[in-house]
Amino acid sequence: RTVYVNGEYLPENEAKVSIFDRAFLMADGVYEVTSVLDGKLIDFAGHANRLARSLSELDIPTPPEFDDLLEIHRKLVAENGVNEGMVYLQITRGAPGDRDFAFPPKDTRPTVVLFTQNKPGLADNPQAKVGIKVISIEDIRWGRRDIKTVQLLYPSMGKMMAKKAGCDDAWLVEDGFVTEGTSNNTYIVKGGKIITRNLSNDILHGITRAAVLKFAKEAQMEVEERPFTIEEAKQADEAFFTSASAFVMPVVEIDGAAIGGGKVGSVAPRLREIYLEESRKAAV
Ligand code: PMP
Secondary structure, three states: OEEEEOOEEEEHHHOOOOOOOHHHHHOOEEEEEEEEEOOEEOOHHHHHHHHHHHHHHOOOOOOOOHHHHHHHHHHHHHHOOOOOEEEEEEEEOOOOOOOOOOOOOOOOOOEEEEEEEEOOOOOOOOHHHHOEEEEEEEOOOOOOOOOOEOOOHHHHHHHHHHHHOOOOEEEEEEOOEEEEEOOOEEEEEEOOEEEEOOOOOOOOOOHHHHHHHHHHHHOOOEEEEOOOOHHHHHOOOEEEEEEOOOEEEEEEEEOOEEOHHHOOOOHHHHHHHHHHHHHHHHOO
């Protein structure tokens, strides 16, 4: 694969970043994952905007120009022949000469890395037909989950706890309410109404979430943005999650309790279909 590092396109085994990079030492960096369908980028503008916001919230200087980023994404997709898959982008505070808790001088060059992943069958994922199982675990992450940092140890541990329990993912719970999944936004459906946690610093403002809620409202579906509990989720007609890499994914079991009789309902598949159709049309 060809990857991008700080202005250069290189074979992946020739790409290098410093051991002093602040993301390597301190998780001082942000990232984005943009899906590719039919060789085109899904919701690139949404991801570029969130990236700029994450960088600005962390005071990482000089975000790359929108057009330059788009060109790098497109070039890698073409070069690596990605038809279905994703582009991973990471920008860190860079690599000053030494380790220090204080931020380095403003003229330290941020590290910019991009690579692609081929995922044939991304849109036709068979899991979306049967749904996935989740466990709930306590949300012990930091308080700025709206910033998409590379600080992913707890989500990664949550994923492993889920796997150990024979499940696919974990839903995180804080003060009795579900915040989000390890790497996705969470929803329940009750009496036709779609319920998902409102935006705040407690969750990542999902790009897929924004798109799906917009499409749901356009399709005259009722949407309520508020926190919900695991107990409420267990009583729901349906549950699902959204993310850039999984789109809309039905959830049919939470902590061993079947949701909607353990079968995929009608709302999640419908939203998945609308999302895929509309996003393909708008892809760049
Ligand atoms: N929440 C978290 C914690 C995530 O990591 C992600 C995916 N990166 C999401 C939500 C979903 O966001 P998006 O739809 O932009 O992929």
